Every structure is written in C-alpha cells, then in structure tokens.
C-alpha cells in the first residue's frame with residue numbers, strides 16, 4: 335500500500351508553500367502539488383502591506399491585520415523584504431482627505447508599538463515613532479535644496495530625493511513617507527523552494543497538475559482523500575485547497591458552491607534613465623477603476639521600475655473582475671483574458687499598456703516621460719472570497735471535515751492561514767496535539783543569502799524577466 339500523507343496541499347503559490355513550510359516546522363508530513371515548474375509562479379506581488387496605506391477605503395481593522403500579518407511574514411522571509419519606504423500622496427483632484435490618513439497612521443503607530451512591546455523581534459518596520467513622517471509644502475520646499483543621496487537612510491533623505499522628480503504642485507499638502515517596504519516575489523519563491531527541497535517532511539511535486547479528487551471519507555479507510563495526477567494517485571488524511579483563483583475548480587468537484595470574485599490584473603516593467611539617488615515607492619492615490627485611479631511606481635535595481643495604474647487601460651481590464659454564477663464555485667474569464675493568463679497577449683498590447691502606464695506616472699513625475707518598455711508585464715489572477723471587491727484580508731475557511739480552503743487576498747495572510755489549518759488538524763485529531771512550538775525556523779534560516787540570490791535570479795530569467803528584478807535595492811547582509 336502506498337504512503338498515506340497527513341496533509342495533501344494543492345497549489346504551490348505563497349499560500350501552499352507557507353502551509354507546507356509551517357507543517358514541516360511542526361513535524362507534520364505533507365505532499366505539495368504545483369502544476370508549474372517552480373513555486374510562487376502565480377499572480378505577482380511587490381508591496382508588503384504593513385498597514386494598508388495603499389487602501390484609503392478599508393477599515394482600521396483590516397489595516398491592523400495587514401500590519402500584523404506582514405510583520406509575521408517579513409520575520410520569516412527577511413531576504414525577500416526590500417527596506418525602501420513608500421511615499422504617499424493625494425493629488426489635488428482627488429476626494430481623499432489627508433487628515434483621515436493621518437489619524438489612521440496615528441492608530442497604526444499605537445498598534446505597532448503594542449506589537450513591539452509584546453515581542454521586540456516584531457520591530458522590523460523601524461522604530462514605531464518613525465513609522466511615518468508628514469511633510470508640509472514648506473518642508474518640501476526646504477528639502478528640495480538638499481543634494482541627492484545615493485542610498486538614503488532617513489525619511490528626510492528619501493523625501494529630498496523624491497522632491498527632485500515629483501510635481502508637488504499637483505498634490506495636496508501634506509505628503510507622507512511610511513515604512514511600508516517592498517516584497518520581492520522571486521526571492522520569496524527561491525527561499526521557500528530551497529527550504530522545501532531540503533526537508534523530508536514535504537514531498538514537493540512541481541510540474542504536477544492535480545486532475546481529480548476522490549472523497550473516500552465515508553469508506554472507512556485509513557485515509558480520507560485520493561488526489562489524482564497523471565503519474566499516480568496519492569492518499570491523504572487532510573486536504574488543503576490553495577489553488578488561488580482556481581480554488582473553485584476543486585470546490586466544484588467536491589459539489590460545493592461558494593460565492594467568490596476573481597480578478598485579472600497586470601503591472602508593467604519599464605526602464606528609466608539612471609538617477610542620482612534611490613527613490614521610495616511612489617503612490618498617487620485616486621479612485622480605483624476610474625480614469626484617475628491610483629498610480630504606483632515601484633523602483634527595482636538597475637533603473638527598472640514597475641508600474642500599476644488602477645484604470646481599465648493599465649492594470650485593470652474590461653471584464654477582469656468577475657463573480658461566480660449561481661450554483662457554481664469557479665467563475666470563468668472570457669477567452670481574451672484566459673489567453674492573457676497563458677501569456678498570449680495581443681500584439682502591441684504590452685507596448686501600448688506600458689506606454690499608458692508611463693504617461694500616467696509622468697503626470698506627477700514629469701521626467702518619467704522618458705521611460706521605455708523594460709520587460710514583459712507581471713500579471714495574474716487572484717481570488718477574493720465573497721462579493722466585496724474591496725476586501726483586502728482573506729484567510730481560510732473549513733467547508734467540511736478534513737478540508738481547508740485558503741482564501742488569501744494579500745500574500746501577507748499566508749502564515750495566518752497556515753497556523754489556522756494546523757490548529758484545525760489538531761482539533762480533528764489528524765495529528766496529536768502539538769505541545770510546544772519552536773520560535774525558530776531552522777528550515778528557512780538554513781538557506782543562505784547566496785543560495786537565494788542564485789535561485790531568485792534564475793527564476794526571474796526563466797520567467798522572461800530581467801534578472802535585476804530578483805535583487806533588492808537595499809541589500810541585506
């Protein structure tokens with residue numbers, strides 16, 4: 335008889351990879367199936383949402399959750415965190431009020447201080463009192479005379495570099511620098527993959543598509559599920575569905591109906607002239623899905639910049655956000671979007687959308703007009719559980735016995751989901767109760783920076799992106 339695994343995980347994105355790592359840390363064996371050739375190959379991510387400052391419309395509760403979950407993930411994967419801050423501004427034309435953002439930031443400083451008081455290792459966003467800094471118009475004018483700093487180390491230096499490029503007359507005063515960092519998906523994927531390759535507790539099956547699930551829970555066998563792939567059938571006690579936007583496909587094969595949204599989005603890679611000092615990520619807020627939605631410029635190494643523009647001719651797409659139909663769990667994109675998901679973009683569309691993105695940013699950063707196409711877009715689809723497209727914290731649900739469904743909306747929620755699943759597995763007595771949890775993460779800590787550098791670079795190139803996208807602006811030792 336073949337081996338019976340405690341947990342079978344379908345989907346090796348951020349969520350599936352972190353679940354497998356957390357199970358291995360707790361000595362629980364698992365088998366992880368990923369249809370692509372490497373892990374974390376789904377929708378992209380570039381921003382660690384440690385406070386939710388990219389979303390003026392979400393609740394304080396979601397902001398706090400995003401901050402806590404981001405800190406937890408950054409502690410595990412420090413080599414993927416780019417410690418450059420984020421510049422937040424509101425164009426004069428927009429409805430948002432800077433005062434509201436300020437009072438939310440004050441609330442976040444108190445919350446961050448509380449997290450640091452509970453555990454000093456949580457202080458990964460700098461000192462709580464330096465979490466954000468506000469700059470009035472007068473402050474900005476004073477800073478604009480300061481020389482550029484190649485590698486800034488204070489909020490003032492980041493802001494003075496920014497002032498060399500932005501048209502601050504278009505922005506409401508004040509503007510903000512906040513300690514929301516960058517998050518490198520290639521480095522994250524490399525560290526997760528290297529760690530999972532090293533542990534005997536996880537059987538990692540990349541290049542393996544799950545084609546069917548057989549529910550044998552009522553057949554009085556020694557296991558609950560059979561997971562079918564082209565090369566065999568695998569027996570598991572507990573099933574985890576972490577298929578991202580395809581989560582509904584498994585739900586349907588288990589005859590479960592769930593309301594969910596799925597959304598296709600893209601960010602564009604551009605190359606700009608060399609500039610004399612690093613700049614933070616630049617955010618120009620705006621109402622999503624209007625012609626003046628948020629613009630986000632994310633700096634990478636070697637003068638590459640990634641652009642999101644929350645309008646239909648840049649990051650968002652006509653029919654890009656769809657919901658499950660009555661009695662169905664898996665929404666289906668139209669043919670055009672399905673083709674894009676496979677990488678088959680219509681000729682010229684990448685160039686046009688990248689140029690739209692460059693023009694969009696150039697409204698606030700006039701010299702960015704000279705930027706050019708720098709590589710293929712980073713794109714993908716994600717799920718949003720329920721029917722609120724503004725939900726930013728999705729976690730996990732347990733629709734039936736021995737079955738968990740990961741429903742993360744932001745990559746930072748993955749560890750919370752993994753821990754909730756481990757609690758459930760103990761509750762269902764799939765494994766004995768775990769008595770003591772080790773605070774250390776030996777498996778992840780054993781992966782060296784050199785190994786991550788090497789594999790992250792390879793992953794970027796294999797996927798068609800410049801190798802520079804796998805490096806951090808602020809190198810860590």
Ligand SMILES: Cc1cc2nc3c(=O)[nH]c(=O)nc-3n(C[C@H](O)[C@H](O)[C@H](O)COP(=O)(O)OP(=O)(O)OC[C@H]3O[C@@H](n4cnc5c(N)ncnc54)[C@H](O)[C@@H]3O)c2cc1C
Pocket residue numbers: 344345346347348349350367368369370374375376377378379380381382383542543544545576577578579580597598599600601712713714715716740741742743744745746
């Ligand atoms: C343009 C864009 C920008 C984003 N930016 C950010 C950001 O800055 N910060 C942030 O936190 N989040 C961001 N997100 C959201 C983030 O990308 C997702 O929340 C996250 O990647 C979801 O992870 P997941 O593991 O749930 O799903 P996925 O990453 O989609 O993983 C699911 C995996 O399951 C595999 N799979 C599916 N079906 C099968 C099967 N039958 N057999 C085997 N394998 C299967 C897929 O190949 C895939 O690898 C962004 C999303 C988009 C689209």
